Amino acid sequence: MMTAPDPHVARLRKLDACAVSDTLDKLGLAGCVTGLRSASPGRRIAGRVHTVKLKAGNAPADRPPVHLGAAAIDASGPDDVIVVEQRTGIDAGCWGGILSRGAQHKGVAGVICEGLARDVDEAREIGFPVFCRGYTARTARNRVYEDATDVPVTVGDFTVEPGFYVICDSSAAVFIAPADIARVLDAAEDIVRREGEMTRRLATGESASAVLGANYEYMLKGDD
Structure with missing residues (x-):
């Protein structure tokens, strides 16, 4: 089966x-x-x-x-x-x-x-x-x-x-x-979404400092 x-x-x-x-x-x-x-x-x-x-x-x-x-x-x-x-x-x-x-x-x-x-x-x-x-x-x-x-x-x-x-x-x-898979998937998909947005902004010509900065450094610290 x-x-x-x-x-x-x-x-x-x-x-x-x-x-x-x-x-x-x-x-x-x-x-x-x-x-x-x-x-x-x-x-x-x-x-x-x-x-x-x-x-x-x-x-x-x-x-x-x-x-x-x-x-x-x-x-x-x-x-x-x-x-x-x-x-x-x-x-x-x-x-x-x-x-x-x-x-x-x-x-x-x-x-x-x-x-x-x-x-x-x-x-x-x-x-x-x-x-x-x-x-x-x-x-x-x-x-x-x-x-x-x-x-x-x-x-x-x-x-x-x-x-x-x-x-x-x-x-x-x-x-x-x-026991952890559901919350890991939810959080990982959110990280991928945020990184995708950063990639999109870099492709439009924004500087790496402006796109990354706090967005990347604080991405794992909370839900903001």
Whole structure:
């Protein structure tokens, strides 16, 4: 059965990470994670989070074989983003080309890796957005394994829960708890509206000092 589109995701897709990060600052919320690389600069993704947590070594012998990321792909659809934690320090990919293709077939918006990704050229070639800490050719086999799907994971210094919202572009990944999404969207849309008006005024020839000034500096401090 198809799940109805999430209206919050539709609104989030129209924003960018900087506007949402500014909104978190205004509301006193955490959730902005910087330093990720985009395998396809210029791409932006937004959606609800499914998580994958990896650990070092091989899976316990009494567990059935599991390919990392497969369960998250099976659980995901067009309003979803997969977030993988691979913080072991081991040089091993936590996402690869077949996973990118499988996720793309499900309509998944993209993947965010707190760790290294591989088959990056393949992801770029098929147009599947991958954000990660870096690149590698080393397989996960005999190096890391999937410990669990849809459990809390850590990205940067922020704990991401399954079901959180996220927007990610070349500037940052910004995570939002479901309890906060409505007010974050309202405030972010207002920031975008104000910035759009500033852009319009600059285009008419007004000076940057006149357009920006207090308008920009005080934009996050109140509703004026």
